[in-house]
Amino acid sequence: MSERSDRTAEAVEPPTDRGSADRATETFVAHRNLLFTVAYEMLGSAADAEDVLQETWMRWVKVGQDAVQDSRAYLVRITTRQALMRLRSLRRRKETYVGPWLPEPLLTAPDVAEDVELAEGVSMAMLLVLETLTPTERAVFVLREVFGLEYDEIAEAVGKNPVTVRQIAHRARNHVAARRPRGAVSQAENRAALLAFRRAVETGDLQSLLDLLAPDVVFLSDGGGLVQAALSPVVGADLVAGLLTAGLGRIAGSASVQLAHVNGHPALIVRIGGQIEGLLAVRTEDGQITGLYFVRNPEKLSRLEQETALRR
Structure with missing residues (x-):
């Protein structure tokens, strides 16, 4: 779905029939943990990630469900856009933060450690490295390296063309590689x-x-x-x-x-x-x-x- 189509769909009034509303709720709940993870990796703040999910939900319920072919991809796009806006405002807030800023820690289940890429992506050390990227670089890096999205999907999420997204991804990977631990986290x-x-x-x-x-x-x-x-x-x-x-x-x-x-x-x-x-x-x-x-x-x-x- 194109960015123009997304905007059109997001402008649709909330579904009035109970069946459509139930489908919207079930779909959102099914993907909620994924969407929270995307927002948290972009922001390093659980509180702000929850706010992003609330904003995502408010936009999602206005979407005509029959017009969405891939609900997961669509929800990730909305979440990414909201997180990008929040990330830019957070940067201004951090300029006046007292002392070093560290990510908000999350108590996680042991099975998160079994997903090596996910565990590395949400580690305190990696989240601090991601702080050194621009907002768009961070979004592209997270969506590509952690969640494995295709460049076309990322391009729609961040409002860039695929060629530009590839360049951003290359620049972000080099930046992260220069600052992350030399070997695998033990x-x-x-x-x-x-x-x-x-x-x-x-x-x-x-x-x-x-x-x-x-x-x-x-x-x-x-x-x-x-x-x-x-x-x-x-x-x-x-x-x-x-x-x-x-x-x-x-x-x-x-x-x-x-x-x-x-x-x-x-x-x-x-x-x-x-x-x-x-x-x-x-x-x-x-x-x-x-x-x-x-x-x-x-x-x-x-x-x-x-x-x-x-x-x-």
Whole structure:
């Protein structure tokens, strides 16, 4: 369906017969997890992804169902367009964000880790890499590399011609390749690093954790200006070790840590007094910790209480 046809269909009044409305609802519900995943990978925010889904639904129910040949592709197009508009406004909001911005973490089912491409796409490390792309580059990369859409489909979703989309995809792949981990993400290495962190919290012995820090390790902490957090990246093993030593010293004996699947990878949920204090994720390469991501912004922690379904 052409972009012009899409606009025409989206302008149709909401279906008045019960059967058409039921079909629209059933179709949307069937694809909801996929649409949420598309929006979340483009935005890095579950709250904004939910808003995009609401906007998608409002447009979808105005579509004449008989005019749609491929409902999945049509819904992905609407979601992508709404997410692109939201992403551009988010960029302006992030310019005034207090301290480093990290994606909103999601508690995910273990089966997400079994889909390697999906797990990598929603990992904290990859979402941070995607932040360095332009909105259109991010949309094209996500739709092509994670969801496997054809260039013609992506072109309709982003409002470009297929030739231009191929060029954007090539540029985005090169950009991501230069910034992503050199090798495949190792779930086992991530888990080992997190278990060392848990031992440090439980025993006060930090040495096994500090021994894993890469010389150029980067620590990012997101408090959003609402809770205490480092206001800039902490870089280098010595500085990160000092930060961890001080931080773990403050919470030793009062904190509990839970190993969980977050964004398709092992992570630690940190609780104090039974309340979630933060989420710690890591990036490892060749057995060393190259990135530590600590989300403390309380507005970003609600999705750690219940699993979020992600699908391709």
